[in-house]
Amino acid sequence: MTQVVKLAIGSLIVGILVLGLKTLAWRMTGSIALLSDAMESIVNVATAIVALVAIRVAAIPADANHPYGHHKAEFLSAVLEGVMIIIAALLILREAYHGFLAPAPLDAPLNGLAVNVGASLLNAFWCWILITRGRLLRSPALVADGRHLLTDVVSSIGVTAGVLLAISTGWSVLDPLLAALVAVNILWSGWKVMSTSLSGLLDESVSDETLATVKAVISAEASGAVEAHDLRTRHAGQVTFIDFHLVVTGETTVAAAHDICDRIETALHRVVPDSRVSIHVEPEHKAKHSGIVVL
Numbered sequence: 001m002t003q004v005v006k007l008a009i010g011s012l013i014v015g016i017l018v019l020g021l022k023t024l025a026w027r028m029t030g031s032i033a034l035l036s037d038a039m040e041s042i043v044n045v046a047t048a049i050v051a052l053v054a055i056r057v058a059a060i061p062a063d064a065n066h067p068y069g070h071h072k073a074e075f076l077s078a079v080l081e082g083v084m085i086i087i088a089a090l091l092i093l094r095e096a097y098h099g100f101l102a103p104a105p106l107d108a109p110l111n112g113l114a115v116n117v118g119a120s121l122l123n124a125f126w127c128w129i130l131i132t133r134g135r136l137l138r139s140p141a142l143v144a145d146g147r148h149l150l151t152d153v154v155s156s157i158g159v160t161a162g163v164l165l166a167i168s169t170g171w172s173v174l175d176p177l178l179a180a181l182v183a184v185n186i187l188w189s190g191w192k193v194m195s196t197s198l199s200g201l202l203d204e205s206v207s208d209e210t211l212a213t214v215k216a217v218i219s220a221e222a223s224g225a226v227e228a229h230d231l232r233t234r235h236a237g238q239v240t241f242i243d244f245h246l247v248v249t250g251e252t253t254v255a256a257a258h259d260i261c262d263r264i265e266t267a268l269h270r271v272v273p274d275s276r277v278s279i280h281v282e283p284e285h286k287a288k289h290s291g292i293v294v295l
Contacts, residue, residue, distance in 0.1 A: 229291025
């Protein structure tokens with residue numbers, strides 16, 4: 001079992017535990033704001049399940065029908081997470097609206113808040129693990145899950161502070177108002193998760209920093225060639241695809257051109273982990289004099 005899969009299973013376990021605690025907090029207080037917090041945790045559990053399935057699918061080796069692998073399954077998972085986050089926000093807004101129409105006092109609020117704070121601390125710890133490990137393992141599904149949990153932690157802090165204010169002032173209307181604010185925050189989080197994942201599904205290029213590194217490596221390692229041009233990159237889950245044309249002189253043998261390509265590929269694999277490199281060798285008259293200059 002890989003580290004990514006273990007973390008995805010851990011997210012599911014933590015999500016179920018946090019959901020139970022936040023549901024208990026809501027039942028103890030009757031707070032719509034705490035209900036909104038609990039509803040977001042329902043999404044956490046659902047998205048953890050989706051992420052786990054997507055990660056298992058992404059790990060399936062390439063086959064005849066999927067020669068480039070199944071890595072984009074993680075992006076599909078993240079898009080689905082974004083959709084579910086938005087649905088949760090709309091449901092919370094509905095509850096907030098009814099709360100505005102009939103505000104009600106809270107029951108046993110301090111005990112309920114204590115339970116909710118405990119759940120939020122657990123979420124904060126797991127959120128930190130998901131984001132740091134997800135980036136290290138280059139897993140979009142884990143990072144998206146962690147960012148969603150971060151939003152949950154921030155909104156929980158706001159909810160706790162707001163409910164305390166409602167208790168101290170006696171303004172019951174603050175409870176549904178807080179729930180509405182949480183919903184708006186969740187909507188923004190859902191949009192960010194979806195937009196980031198859609199860029200991967202649309203074969204967006206790697207970052208400018210990574211692209212500059214790739215160009216520098218090709219320039220330094222292509223000794224014996226004339227130039228490299230038509231460089232293209234894209235990323236899918238943990239994998240980065242790199243392809244370009246390499247121009248060699250007419251005197252260069254097939255074996256020598258092959259050695260140059262091997263040297264470039266080895267260097268690229270070293271600086272861009274999990275990269276897939278494709279190099280098309282061309283004769284000198286194909287040079288465009290506008291690509292990567294060989295050092």
